Every structure is written in structure tokens, then in C-alpha cells.
Amino acid sequence: MSIIPEELKTQSFPCPKCGQFINDEMSTCRYCNAELTSEERASAAASVIYEKKAASIGSQKRTMVMGFVVLLASFANLIMPVVDFSLTYSDGSRIPCLSIIGIIFGATITLIGLNGYVRERNR
Ligand SMILES: [Zn+2]
Numbered sequence: 745m746s747i748i749p750e751e752l753k754t755q756s757f758p759c760p761k762c763g764q765f766i767n768d769e770m771s772t773c774r775y776c777n778a779e780l781t782s783e784e785r786a787s788a789a790a791s792v793i794y795e796k797k798a799a800s801i802g803s804q805k806r807t808m809v810m811g812f813v814v815l816l817a818s819f820a821n822l823i824m825p826v827v828d829f830s831l832t833y834s835d836g837s838r839i840p841c842l843s844i845i846g847i848i849f850g851a852t853i854t855l856i857g858l859n860g861y862v863r864e865r866n867r
Contacts, residue, residue, distance in 0.1 A: 754767050754768060754769055755767060755768045755789035755792060755793065756768075756792070757785075757788040757789045757791070757792040758788070758792075759773040759775060759776060759778065759780070759788075760778075760780070760784060760788055761773060761776050761778040762775050762776035762778065764776070768785045768786070768788075768789045771785075797864060797867065800860075800864050801861060801864045801865065804857050804858075804860035804861040804864055805857070805861055806857075807853060807856060807857030807860065808853075808854055808857030808858050808861055809857075810853060810857070811849075811850050811851070811852070811853025811854035811855070811856070811857055812850065812854045813850070814846055814849060814850030814853060815846070815847060815850025815851050815853075815854055816850070817846065817850075818842075818843045818844075818845075818846025818847045818849075818850055819843070819847055821840075821842070821843045821846065822840055822843035822844070822847065825840065825843070827842060828840070829841065829842035830842075
């Protein structure tokens with residue numbers, strides 16, 4: 745993670761004329777020598793930032809969904825044990841530890857994904 749906002753860094757983007765990657769410090773493309781106005785450079789760079797943000801939101805969403813699926817599956821397994829893996833105490837009481845570990849794990853992954861998702865949305 746970087747403390748420098750994406751907008752202030754040198755942004756590389758594909759040249760609108762030839763598609764080669766250049767950065768926004770250059771006023772002409774070094775591949776096709778096309779003159780690029782600052783508006784062209786800014787809008788090309790902005791669309792790259794937008795795509796990165798969209799990709800990041802997508803991956804946070806997948807993390808969130810994956811965590812939630814693990815959480816639901818573990819919760820279902822707690823109520824209706826399909827995979828029965830328990831610790832039995834000496835007094836005979838049983839702790840369904842697989843389901844509990846799954847619930848904690850699933851909830852943690854869901855929260856990490858949710859946190860990342862909210863952070864990306866608000867950037
Ligand atoms: Zn070019």
C-alpha cells in the first residue's frame with residue numbers, strides 16, 4: 745500500500761493513437777510521436793485509474809462473497825452437521841470446532857473484503 749494518492753503519481757496509460765504505454769509527463773508519445781494535449785493525457789490517465797479502481801472493487805467483492813460463503817457453509821454445518829469434527833471433553837460435552845473455526849474464518853474474510861470494498865468505493 746502506498747501513502748501517495750494515485751492521482752499525484754506519474755500515471756502510465758496507453759497512447760490514444762498507437763496503444764503503447766507511455767506516461768503523463770511526456771507531451772509526445774515516444775513510440776508514434778503523436779502530440780498529446782494535457783486534456784488527452786489527463787483523460788487517458790483518469791480512465792486507467794478508473795479501471796484499476798473497478799478491478800480492485802471487483803476483487804474486494806469476490807473476497808467478501810467468498811468469506812460469506814464460508815461463513816454460511818460453516819453455520820449450516822453447525823446446525824446440520826455434514827462434516828462432523830468435534831472435540832469431546834472428558835465430561836462428554838462436544839465442541840463442534842470445525843464449524844466454529846469456519847464461522848470465525850468466514851466472518852473475518854467477509855469483514856476484510858467489506859472493509860476493502862468500502863475503502864475503494866470512497867476513494
Ligand atoms: Zn503513440
